[in-house]
Amino acid sequence: MSGLKEHRASLDAAQRAVLDAKVVGGERPALEWLGLLGPVLAHDVRIGEALERVRRRTYAASSTFVGGWIVAIVSGVAGVAPLGVAAGVVVVLALLTIVALRVERRRLRTQDLEGEPLRLTAALLPILAEDAAPGTPVALDLDLTGHRTDAKKLGKSDTYRKGAYHAIVDTFYDDPFLRARVRFADGAQVSIAGRVQSRVSRKTKRSQSNKIKTKIKTKTRTTYEVDVRFPDRNYAAVPTTSGGPSPSGTDRERVRTAPGRTAVRERRVIKAVGPRVALDAAHVVDLVAHAYDRVDPTRRKKLR
Amino acid sequence: MSTASLDPCACKRGFFTLRDCERAATRTCDVCRRRICDEHRAPRVQATVCVECSARQAEDDAVEPLVRTDGRPGVGPVNAGEGPQVVAPEDATASTARYRRRYYDRHGYEPMWWGTHDSTWSGDGFRWYDDGTDDDGGGFGDS
Structure with missing residues (x-):
């Protein structure tokens, strides 16, 4: 020690x-x-x-x-x-x-x-450093207190029964662990968010030998969300895109055009059973790449 | 911070978009013979190799098959451990260059090209606005 x-x-x-x-x-x-x-x-x-x-x-x-x-x-x-x-x-x-x-x-x-959000962020930073505009900071809000602390408890369900279990109580947690914003060298404003939502079910049943048995089951839903605003001076939305699922079929995306910019929002949800939450920076990289797939360059420029 | 130089580094900066490094070159890569800056030199003891050549060599030497969780080509969910890894700040450029090469090769991602022509990248897919004219030389900040 x-x-x-x-x-x-x-x-x-x-x-x-x-x-x-x-x-x-x-x-x-x-x-x-x-x-x-x-x-x-x-x-x-x-x-x-x-x-x-x-x-x-x-x-x-x-x-x-x-x-x-x-x-x-x-x-x-x-x-x-x-x-x-x-x-x-x-x-x-x-x-x-x-x-x-x-x-x-x-x-x-x-x-x-809570090491996983820290690991994800640390793995992502070198990539953000490559694309960030020179001298531009990364705005970062990172919560490492844990996904299922009392402060993140949303509430409990009423007791209900299902199958052999005569008493089930669900406790819900919501942990928005990451929010990051950075301006890229091409003028794109990139926002990244990560959130872990958990449902902890305490299930009680009576066994065949008439003993009371309780087990706790945890389900998690990890949401990665990337919002990229592309400036019109460099990019335009790919004409065929009208939103909907991205090529992987597992993500959601929304493309909106407004005067001066094209905004692309990409979201990926990973569901898992068990208390452990494994985060992977590759999901964020994929989502930013998806967002760039939704636009084309509108002029030929060279960055200084 | 990039600085204009008469002898600029030939490596490209960026991951989702590629642009010129433009730092002053200090040495020549033994593999591609391009002029490179100190930051884009791969950490090797006996040779001077740029991070891009080093990344290509590393990817060529990699023999593990790509197995995707969704069974699809192109972008999509990835295997655990295939993502970017945590590195020290001094290793960030070399590490990201290697991950960039791997990501482009395995995910079919084509980055936006915002740099000057480079024959080293001619075999790779990337996107740029092609209206048949030369670069106007302006920066992203121009409008």
Whole structure:
């Protein structure tokens, strides 16, 4: 764990502020954002590894605790006092270790960031840096507090029954984790948004042996949305386009023309079952590419 | 920040659109013989290779088959791990050039071409406004 403290100490004040606040906001050039967020991501990976180590040690200590109890009881029954005393000491030491590890786990979890939005953003920044107009910052709002915190709870459903389950309660969460805006060198205004919506179902049923059994099922819906406004001086909408599904068949898009610009909005929804949310910057890249497929250049220019 | 130079870097900037780098060239790529700037030099120890040649070589050497989740050619959902990766800021240009090459080849994306002619890119698909006249030399900011 000391390596974690040293690594945190090696971060600058702005990076430590991100770790503490778990939110990122402001305007900076894309590569400056990457310089800020890259070490934060590396630190978060270390915290994840530390949590995994704590989990493994807790499992080992729990096994030792149970084993020690069994040996203590057996040696007590068999009348082997020295072995019983030794087993008792092991049980106490294991218990103390478990308590210490739980304290450490709690401490680490308070520092743990929601890493996937950070990873997605950090992977996207070099691409935005390539296309951003020279000297233009990326406006970024990033929420790393987690997809299913109390603050993001929308509400609970009434209890209902379905199939074998006599009591189901759904809890809904909405996490708009990413919003980014940047002006490209060709004048296009690009907005990127990411949102994770979750439904956590707590289902209770009575088993054949008449026991009450409860399970929790999580479904997530991740929405990536890209809005690109192309200036008329450089682009015009492809004439055949009238909106509707994009070539992949899984996305939604809308093309609108107005005086001075063509606005293309692309949206992709990824549904998944399970508590883990995997984000991929490739979806955002695809959507921006789709938006560029909806326009053609209107003049031949060379960028200075 | 791009600066005009009499000996400009020949590499292209951009991902969704391509434009001239225009930084001052400082060396020559051993593969394509174009003049390149420090930023567009691939991190190699024994040779001077531009990031575009390095990306082409990396993609030519890649043997993994493309398996798409939707079974379609062109743009669409991608496999996990196929997307852009997190890199340090100093590696961003080389890394993005490689991902750009891979993305163009595998997704069939044709970027907007806003730069000067470059025969190195002649085998690639891209889009530009062609009215039969030469470049007017103006910038994006002109109207």
